[in-house]
Amino acid sequence: MLRRVTDTVAGRGHVVLVEGEPGIGKTALVRAACAAAAKQGCQVFLGAGTSSPKALPLVPLLDALDVSDASLDPDRAAVVRPAAR
Numbered sequence: 001m002l003r004r005v006t007d008t009v010a011g012r013g014h015v016v017l018v019e020g021e022p023g024i025g026k027t028a029l030v031r032a033a034c035a036a037a038a039k040q041g042c043q044v045f046l047g048a049g050t051s052s053p054k055a056l057p058l059v060p061l062l063d064a065l066d067v068s069d070a071s072l073d074p075d076r077a078a079v080v081r082p083a084a085r
């Protein structure tokens with residue numbers, strides 16, 4: 001995983017699938033990789049999904065990018081505001 005971070009810093013991005021039983025350490029591994037990426041100068045965005053059937057598919061992405069009406073960044077808050085007619 002840390003090699004993938006180093007690759008990313010060098011401009012070679014990857015998609016990494018982390019799977020395993022609950023409690024095996026997936027979240028800890030991802031958080032460690034995010035910390036390593038941040039330490040190497042990457043801007044890290046982290047969102048988490050849920051297995052709930054009521055979950056909206058794009059919410060983890062919006063969370064990761066801090067796109068919500070509560071965002072302190074007015075541009076990000078504007079994304080979710082209804083467009084003026």
Ligand SMILES: Nc1ncnc2c1ncn2[C@@H]1O[C@H](COP(=O)(O)OP(=O)(O)O)[C@@H](O)[C@H]1O
Pocket residue numbers: 020021022023024025026027028029
């Ligand atoms: N490498 C590790 N060494 C020691 N404890 C760990 C390690 N990885 C995870 N843990 C601990 O094991 C527990 C479950 O880890 P977690 O990352 O939440 O698992 P998962 O996301 O796979 O369900 C947590 O309490 C975490 O702190």
Ligand SMILES: [Mg+2]
Pocket residue numbers: 026027028
């Ligand atoms: Mg987890």
